[in-house]
Amino acid sequence: MAAKADVGEAHALTRLQGVHSDIEDLVLRGGKGLDLEVGVAITPTPSITRTIGGASSIDLSVFDPERRLLKRSLLAEAWNAEIDGLHFRYPGALSKQGDTLTLTLEDRWIAKLREFKGPVKARREEMTRAEFILMLVEEACPGLRFICPQLHKIQPIASGRQAKKAKDDAQANRGKGLGAAAGLTVKGEKATSDQVDVGDRALRTAASHDASAVATLALIEALAVESVFGEEAANLLGMTPETKAASQYSATSVEEACTGFLLGYVAGHEGAIDYVKNHPDARPYEVAQGVQRSGAGAATNGAGNYGEWESEARRWLEAFDGGEYAGADFDASEPYLFEVGKKEDYWEAIKRLAKQVNWRCFLLADRMIYMPETELLQSKVRLAIDDELLDDPDGGVENVDFDFDGNDPVTEVTVTALIKQWKPPPGSVVTLADHGPASIGFGSAPARVNSKGQKMGISGNRNAVTGEGKARYLVSTIEVPLIGDPAQRLATITLRKPTAPLPEPRNQDSSGGAAPAASGSSQKAQELHDWCEAQIGKPYDWGAVGPGSYDCSGFVSAGLIEVDLLGARLTTSGFTTWGEAGEGEFITVHGKAGTGNPRTEHVVIEVLGDLFECGGISGGVGKPNYSAEDLAAFSTKRHPKGL
Secondary structure (H helix, E strand, O other): OOOEEEOOOOOOOOOOOOOOOOHHHOEEOOOOEHHHHHOOEEOOOOEEEEEOOOOOEEEEEEEOOOOOOOOOHHHOOOEEEEEOOEEEEEOOOEEEEOOEEEEEEEEHHHHHHHOOEOOEEEEOOOOOHHHHHHHHHHHHOOOOEEEOOOOOOOOOEOOHHHHHHHHHHHHHHHOOOOOOOOOOEEOOEEOOHHHHHHHHHHHHHHHHOOOOHHHHHHHHHHHHHHHOOOOOOOOOOOOOHHHHHHOOOOOOOHHHHHHHHHHOOOOOOOOHHHHHHHOOOOOHHHHHHHHHOOOOOOOOOOOOOOHHHHHHHHHHHHHHHOOOOOOOOOOOOOOOEEEEOOOOEHHHHHHHHHHHOOEEEEEEOOEEEEEEHHHHOOOOEEEEEOHHHHHOOOOOEEEEEOOOOOOOOOOEEEEEEEHHHOOOOOOOEEEEEOOHHHHOOOOOOOOEEOOOOOEEOOOOOHHHOOOOOEEEEEEEEEEEEOOOOOOOOEEEEEEEOOOOOOOEOOOOOOOOOOOOOOOOHHHHHHHHHHHHHHHOOOOEOOOOEOOOOEOHHHHHHHHHHHOOOOOOOOOOOHHHOOOEEOOOOOEEEEEEOOOOOOOOOEEEEEEOOEEEEEOHHHOOEEOOOOOHHHHHOOOEEEEOOOO
16 A cells, blocks of 8 residues: 555644553563563663654663673564554664663654665656655555645745745744854854854844855855954954945944945945855855955965855854754755665655755654644644643643743743643644743734635634734654653653745756756765775776776766766866866865876865875875875865755
8 A cells, every 4th residue: 555645734633642651561563561571671761752853762771781681682683662552663773881772763664764775866847845755655655644735836946036035934933143052163263252243243134135155154254364253353354444435334333344245345346245146156265355355365266364264154154044954055056856865765865855945754653744844833733831821730831941042032942741741742833921032923823724715713722822922832852751650750842933944946057057966965975985985995007997996087087977976087187177166065076187297197086074096195096195285286176066
């Protein structure tokens, strides 16, 4: 039987499973209790976790000082277990630390999806992203119900207008800001509170102008180089006296100076936003150089002074945007293809495909839910938390905790509740009133419409109240201990405000036209890295392209061909114009050519931070230890688009 897809109205969430049980209720397929089968101490607190970040899981720590369990076949093979209507699978893997063994059981459907691997490809013109995911589910998990109200809806491709709307929605939903972000540095030194304030204001200014990630990164790099975020100079972006005199923007105001950088300090001066539009392949340091026209950066087009701080700048942008989905517009190219990589399992591919458009894909009993968080928010409210409920000794909610720094809206709340009385499952809606800043935003939900086009009201009873002063949250994670007095057992529930979905990314080749490109960028790079590692030790042979031996360009060509990033072998000179200029995020080809001498012409490839070559200082295929000065002698740096 094929997986069943539900394209109707948003799902009706069932009861919360897996929370009314003890560890004694966890039984193996034959009916024997796991605690009896293990026969040793399960410690300290086994727990079950359910989340919209994926699927249910059970974490067990077993004290096994005499290694009785370790010697048993139970741990060396996969097996199934069940508790409270939920089915789990132990994949036959564990971690041992001293006398303690740690086992993780995951949802059986996830285990089945992991058994299937790519490659699988489909063109976006042929099916929607949701239909591609359903295709994978139907192959791996017959019987699993797939729920996606927008299964057949063609999602819009990103445009300037759509991208701005997505950003505006995200800002309204979650808010942006650095808040309590940790680990930020300015030119390698820990950022002070004043520098964090400057950075936050600069990033807010960039967001208000809908600046791209590349333009924003250039701004952060320029702030670091020109004034160390205001620490070494009040002239934040190093405006010259002539520019200050002619500019309408103040050199000492964060918002004005940053606006000048983004829009142009003076009339006729190209700002960062226009520079990126006119030079779509420019790196952030090239944008900074183009705007600042720095004499110090002229020789290297900004790489020598601004480029050094690109990784640092990206950490600022990621902290501001929220980290997980930050910098989504950094790469100009995204694929026409929906794809599962050659070594990628179906579950990892599904998570990646959902993340690309900021949708949620999670398991709820025997249902896979795939939809945006904003659509989940349209579900009926399952619980209203307010003073009345908290003061009720039979209400079941013990505590509501959150952090608020005065600048950003509260987006996450932690609730401690008696699990016997907690009903809302993951993905359902809870309102929170009477909690100050945590009760702001997402009051009454928009009216829902049924299949006949009739507006449906929201229930007014205590378990489903919405209205002014009641913020709406999604139940993100529920963690429940599996031991202790059932009447007193407390669950930890994380509530999150939703994030906005992103439009389908646009597609563009290096010449500006539409063309397919590789999906699963980091997966593609990992495949190339694994291939390079497997070639280590093979000999150098001028003109050879493998598989027994290679020359330098033959080796690099063969690797790129292996992972479908190159169609045919290139010479060393050919790599000087291949792909896109500059270093890539995952893959960079360093080349020096033009001498006609095979002893001085050379090409090496950098993949996920590791260098590989054939010939050169390695002799055959190896991992050379080139210094930064050595690499600087390679006159060209190129990378595959999007990588």
